[in-house]
Amino acid sequence: ALEPLSVGLAIGVASALTGYLSHPRFYCSYVECCPRAGQRLNATALKAQLDNRLFGQHLAKDVVLKAVLGFSNNPSPKKPLMLSLHGWAGTGKNFLSQILAEQVHPAGLRSKFVHLFLATLHFPHQDQVKLYKEQLQNWIRGNVSACPSSVFIFDEMDKMHPGVIDAIKPFLDYYEEVDGVSYRKAIFIFLSNAGGDLINKAALDFWTSGKRREDIQLKDLEPLLSVGVFNNKNSGLWHSSIIDRNLIDYFVPFLPLEQKHVKMCIRAEMTARGYAVDEKIVQAVADEMTYFPKEQKIYSDKGCKTVQAKLDIHEDL
Numbered sequence: 585a586l587e588p589l590s591v592g593l594a595i596g597v598a599s600a601l602t603g604y605l606s607h608p609r610f611y612c613s614y615v616e617c618c619p620r621a622g623q624r625l626n627a628t629a630l631k632a633q634l635d636n637r638l639f640g641q642h643l644a645k646d647v648v649l650k651a652v653l654g655f656s657n658n659p660s661p662k663k664p665l666m667l668s669l670h671g672w673a674g675t676g677k678n679f680l681s682q683i684l685a686e687q688v689h690p691a692g693l694r695s696k697f698v699h700l701f702l703a704t705l706h707f708p709h710q711d712q713v714k715l716y717k718e719q720l721q722n723w724i725r726g727n728v729s730a731c732p733s734s735v736f737i738f739d740e741m742d743k744m745h746p747g748v749i750d751a752i753k754p755f756l757d758y759y760e761e762v763d764g765v766s767y768r769k770a771i772f773i774f775l776s777n778a779g780g781d782l783i784n785k786a787a788l789d790f791w792t793s794g795k796r797r798e799d800i801q802l803k804d805l806e807p808l809l810s811v812g813v814f815n816n817k818n819s820g821l822w823h824s825s826i827i828d829r830n831l832i833d834y835f836v837p838f839l840p841l842e843q844k845h846v847k848m849c850i851r852a853e854m855t856a857r858g859y860a861v862d863e864k865i866v867q868a869v870a871d872e873m874t875y876f877p878k879e880q881k882i883y884s885d886k887g888c889k890t891v892q893a894k895l896d897i898h899e900d901l
């Protein structure tokens with residue numbers, strides 16, 4: 585027969601061990617957990633990531649850093665954070681959204697709390713817009729119920745069928761709860777090439793008038809973007825109630841990249857591959873890119889999008 589003291593000791597040890605293993609700090613070191621209420625972003629880490637990995641986008645970095653930290657530090661935001669990133673391909677929109685996702689959820693795009701939607705993959709058929717809207721609402725409702733600080737990224741907004749994205753309008757509005765669920769801690773990010781031509785023209789106008797690129801401010805571009813995207817029939821935000829209701833917190837412009845910025849991308853890619861940075865190769869890759877306007881050749885027409893592929897050709901060197 586077991587002694588009462590031995591039984592009591594065993595039960596006590598088992599209880600203590602169970603309590604330790606079930607403690608959130610221990611459990612969440614092995615299983616991904618939703619961030620605790622009131623947990624704030626690391627401002628220093630976010631700024632460092634933006635400074636070291638995103639090139640030529642002083643405006644986007646400044647706007648997003650202030651918007652995200654302000655949102656994170658607010659214990660009771662009135663609505664979710666809604667950012668709409670605009671610019672030509674290769675200028676850093678996807679990169680910035682990944683950096684932001686990693687700061688909120690360390691697993692980034694691999695996190696079960698970060699959700700990426702591609703218009704051409706997830707919403708391909710125009711005749712199924714009604715179905716997509718129902719599915720989207722159910723998906724967002726379920727995921728925010730599981731983790732209030734979920735991140736939703738909608739890529740290819742310029743290819744989204746008009747009307748689909750209006751399904752999420754109730755979740756972006758100034759409501760305490762919708763059907764018992766609060767969406768005020770979630771982050772929604774749109775990525776779009778729409779408005780890129782307007783941004784490029786404004787940047788070129790600054791260059792032509794002798795002004796510094798760094799002097800371009802949000803107020804110079806945001807009004808153009810909001811109106812231009814709203815009236816663009818080839819945009820998923822065409823006549824969208826999300827814009828009409830002023831639910832997008834910031835229209836974030838991504839400027840076209842100059843050759844010096846392309847070189848920064850090349851150096852960063854070489855470093856990431858473990859290569860010593862060879863300026864001859866950097867220049868060779870940069871020279872293989874195409875630039876516009878045709879005469880001045882100021883801006884890369886693909887940003888840094890093809891840097892990896894072009895660097896592959898020079899690997900043997």
